[in-house]
Amino acid sequence: MPYKGKDKPTLDIILTDGQQGAFVPSYTTLDQIKGYVTMTPHAETKIDHIYITFECIIKTHVERVGTASATNARSEGFLPALRLVQPIPENAMPESGIVDPGKTYTFPFEFAVPKELLPKACEHTIDNDVIHQAHLQLPPTLGDPLTAVCGKTMMNDMAPESSLVSYSVRVRLISGKDGKTGKHIFIAEESKRVRVIPAVPEHPPLAVLQGKQDDYRLRKEKPLKKGTFQKRIGTLVMESAQPRSLHLPPLRCENPCPVTTMATLRLRFDPASLEDRPPRLGTLITKLKAATFYASKPMHDIPKRSTDFHYSSDRGLYVESVPLSSRCVGSAAWVKHTPLAEPQRKPTPPRQETTMAGSPVVPASNLATPAPSESYKEGEDYYTAHLVVPVTLPRKVDGNTNHKSFVPTFYNCLVARVYALDLTLSCHTPGASVTVPEMHLKLPVQISAEPNIDARPQISQGEAQAIARRESLHPENFAPPIPGYTEEAPPAGVGTSSPEDTGFSHAREYMGPLETRQSNITFEASPPDYTIQTSGRPNVSSR
Numbered sequence: 001m002p003y004k005g006k007d008k009p010t011l012d013i014i015l016t017d018g019q020q021g022a023f024v025p026s027y028t029t030l031d032q033i034k035g036y037v038t039m040t041p042h043a044e045t046k047i048d049h050i051y052i053t054f055e056c057i058i059k060t061h062v063e064r065v066g067t068a069s070a071t072n073a074r075s076e077g078f079l080p081a082l083r084l085v086q087p088i089p090e091n092a093m094p095e096s097g098i099v100d101p102g103k104t105y106t107f108p109f110e111f112a113v114p115k116e117l118l119p120k121a122c123e124h125t126i127d128n129d130v131i132h133q134a135h136l137q138l139p140p141t142l143g144d145p146l147t148a149v150c151g152k153t154m155m156n157d158m159a160p161e162s163s164l165v166s167y168s169v170r171v172r173l174i175s176g177k178d179g180k181t182g183k184h185i186f187i188a189e190e191s192k193r194v195r196v197i198p199a200v201p202e203h204p205p206l207a208v209l210q211g212k213q214d215d216y217r218l219r220k221e222k223p224l225k226k227g228t229f230q231k232r233i234g235t236l237v238m239e240s241a242q243p244r245s246l247h248l249p250p251l252r253c254e255n256p257c258p259v260t261t262m263a264t265l266r267l268r269f270d271p272a273s274l275e276d277r278p279p280r281l282g283t284l285i286t287k288l289k290a291a292t293f294y295a296s297k298p299m300h301d302i303p304k305r306s307t308d309f310h311y312s313s314d315r316g317l318y319v320e321s322v323p324l325s326s327r328c329v330g331s332a333a334w335v336k337h338t339p340l341a342e343p344q345r346k347p348t349p350p351r352q353e354t355t356m357a358g359s360p361v362v363p364a365s366n367l368a369t370p371a372p373s374e375s376y377k378e379g380e381d382y383y384t385a386h387l388v389v390p391v392t393l394p395r396k397v398d399g400n401t402n403h404k405s406f407v408p409t410f411y412n413c414l415v416a417r418v419y420a421l422d423l424t425l426s427c428h429t430p431g432a433s434v435t436v437p438e439m440h441l442k443l444p445v446q447i448s449a450e451p452n453i454d455a456r457p458q459i460s461q462g463e464a465q466a467i468a469r470r471e472s473l474h475p476e477n478f479a480p481p482i483p484g485y486t487e488e489a490p491p492a493g494v495g496t497s498s499p500e501d502t503g504f505s506h507a508r509e510y511m512g513p514l515e516t517r518q519s520n521i522t523f524e525a526s527p528p529d530y531t532i533q534t535s536g537r538p539n540v541s542s543r
Contacts, residue, residue, distance in 0.1 A: 011037060014035050016035050028113065033169065035169070053083055054086075054111040057080055057164075058077075060164070142292075158318075162316055171190050202247070216442050221237050237268040240441055241443070244262070245446040259392065269383040283425075287324055288322045289321050291306070292416070294416075298413040299411075303411075336382075420444055
């Protein structure tokens with residue numbers, strides 16, 4: 001029977017990794033979580049085992065609509081995504097298992113935040129291997145109000161109450177088994193929640209279909225008139241491409257720089273006649289939309305269309321908009337183009353990039369001039385303009401109680417966080433006092449995260465011994481350079497690639513199996529288990 005009242009042992013979790021004084025301890029990929037557990041029994045207690053674990057759980061619930069029952073029906077999802085178990089030395093407990101009252105027992109622990117989850121964390125049916133690899137990425141802490149903090153200030157991570165990603169260090173005492181069910185009897189339990197923001201590299205751009213199959217719009221055409229019943233003066237075209245990611249600084253950076261990126265807005269005006277002139281631009285409003293997709297059943301694909309999550313019994317969507325900037329762009333200059341007078345240039349084949357969906361896409365950034373509108377007649381004059389739009393995440397302002405906390409973009413089996421950049425442009429037609437209806441673009445944008453500078457993968461004692469044996473067998477491979485040897489950089493363009501060549505300066509591959517192992521950490525078989533991989537990282541081929 002569980003112990004109650006004063007007979008229940010007292011448990012406490014103390015961190016010794018430099019964050020014991022933090023309001024909420026925060027970690028990222030490869031960080032070490034060190035500390036110890038103290039147990040003080042208040043009566044003679046029989047303890048069969050003590051479990052110290054580092055866990056990640058994901059919970060969701062979706063309110064069911066259209067139910068005839070008067071009660072509030074819902075469908076729930078639960079995923080134990082991660083569980084690392086700290087082994088306890090045999091001499092840490094008395095041989096009889098009976099602990100003395102009033103005596104304090106200490107059990108140290110040490111965990112490492114892994115790079116990703118094991119395949120057993122995602123065993124449902126999926127559309128392709130790229131989606132499976134995305135589901136195995138370590139999700140950030142989300143929806144936990146006690147861990148969404150900046151210093152000692154509560155933050156809003158823009159997550160609904162129906163989705164939760166929580167990390168914690170837990171300790172549980174086991175004393176015997178239930179005679180009827182055969183399950184272990186937990187006589188005491190304690191947990192300490194921590195915040196985890198994993199390091200996330202910049203991924204390739206999404207394959208935007210620009211139709212009813214997704215919510216994004218990279219191009220917009222709009223006929224312009226001087227008035228409601230006036231003739232058409234031309235067609236305005238506005239287009240852009242997915243910008244580079246918003247890169248979050250290291251988690252414990254003391255003086256982080258503003259998180260910013262740039263989006264290029266390309267405009268084209270196809271006049272209806274030679275007398276018509278391009279409109280005067282007005283105001284450009286920029287917003288960032290944070291969409292949290294959640295489901296009580298595993299998702300088989302990357303969420304692309306919000307309507308798929310509306311009025312569903314097992315899916316839900318929560319969107320929150322963050323205003324970024326509002327600026328006047330009336331000073332933007334239009335450039336006139338006369339096709340017959342311009343020299344004919346041979347078009348350059350556009351560069352193709354591999355998308356997260358596995359299909360190639362031609363980035364619009366490769367096209368200096370937007371494609372003609374449907375009303376454009378070949379050979380006629382047209383006008384172009386370009387706007388560079390800076391995008392900066394809002395920073396914490398003293399006195400503001402509604403702080404925003406941004407987590408990296410991620411796709412999990414039950415929860416996904418996606419961001420979109422909302423651009424709204426207004427303009428004024430020549431000779432008219434009315435404002436033309438606004439033009440609207442919605443661009444996908446990723447939020448990535450930097451790892452800690454001092455984060456290093458740890459190896460087990462067995463791996464260290466294997467490396468030492470290999471060095472002793474082949475010392476010539478590990479010898480220092482001979483005297484007079486100088487290392488020279490390779491010639492330009494040989495064996496190197498620039499961000500312009502690849503489109504992204506960060507690695508474009510998903511991380512392989514967990515490579516971080518420690519000699520004092522074992523992995524429990526359920527659920528899910530961590531096993532030592534004998535092979536290297538799998539080859540992930542681009543599609």
